[in-house]
Amino acid sequence: MDKLGKRTMLLVYALIIIVPMLTVIFSTLKTTSEMYANPIGLPETLNIENYIQIFNETSMGTYFKNSVIVTIVSVFFTLFFASLIAYAITRMSPWKGGIVFGLFTIGMMVPAQVNMIPLYSLIYSLDLTNTLSGLMIVNISVTLPVAVFILTGFMKTIPKELFEACTIDGANNWQVYRRIAIPLSLPSLSATAIFLFVMHWNDLLYPLLFITKDEYKTLPLALLEFQGQYMTNYPMLFTGVMIASAPMIIAYIFLQRYFIAGMTAGSVKG
Incomplete structure (x- = not known):
């Protein structure tokens, strides 16, 4: 039980870190309208336009x-x-x-x-x-x-x-x-x-x-x-x-x- 409890705590801790990180990564592959329509979902396409735009326009x-x-x-x-x-x-x-x-x-x-x-x-x-x-x-x-x-x-x-x-x-x-x-x-x-x-x-x-x-x-x-x-x-x-x-x-x-x-x-x- 002690080992199971530790693993559960580690799993919860990992999810607390991984979920926001994945949300940020997926958001970089979305357009602004797609981001507001589906903020925590997967991107419709793997769009790297934001990475190109951030270097070209800034x-x-x-x-x-x-x-x-x-x-x-x-x-x-x-x-x-x-x-x-x-x-x-x-x-x-x-x-x-x-x-x-x-x-x-x-x-x-x-x-x-x-x-x-x-x-x-x-x-x-x-x-x-x-x-x-x-x-x-x-x-x-x-x-x-x-x-x-x-x-x-x-x-x-x-x-x-x-x-x-x-x-x-x-x-x-x-x-x-x-x-x-x-x-x-x-x-x-x-x-x-x-x-x-x-x-x-x-x-x-x-x-x-x-x-x-x-x-x-x-x-x-x-x-x-x-x-x-x-x-x-x-x-x-x-x-x-x-x-x-x-x-x-x-x-x-x-x-x-x-x-x-x-x-x-x-x-x-x-």
């Missing part, structure tokens, strides 16, 4: 490119700075490391909405509004505390004897970081990278706050164009959602083993 290629650039650069520099900070915290004395770690932890507690006005004032004063570089700087600064929190927790599980042995052999801090800390932290780095990728790729708040020109819009912000005051073009909106979701789905399929390894790394001490 700047979807530009939006996609902007999202790729912002996400990749933001993830790379967030991981780089966070790994340096996490390594430094683990090499500090306990009380100094605790203070630095505590400051970044406090940064996680501040809601994003609280920072909107000061952030906008800062970015505006630096003349970085309507630029991808300004958006990337904000992304890195906002997600850095989360990345430091995750990576510090893992690096603390690395035996300090490894660092000390490498130092005795004549390696400086940069060499210890590059040859010991980073290779041993690859599972945690991979998991953090996937987590950051999803955050940056799906971010709507900061592009909505800092970007107004079409040539700098990212995918989440561009999807708002399909929503009108009196009517929403749901087939085109769902088509954009599918295009925006495809990179995340593909990335997770190929990197899921690293994600699972990163989530479990350090949970069991040898």
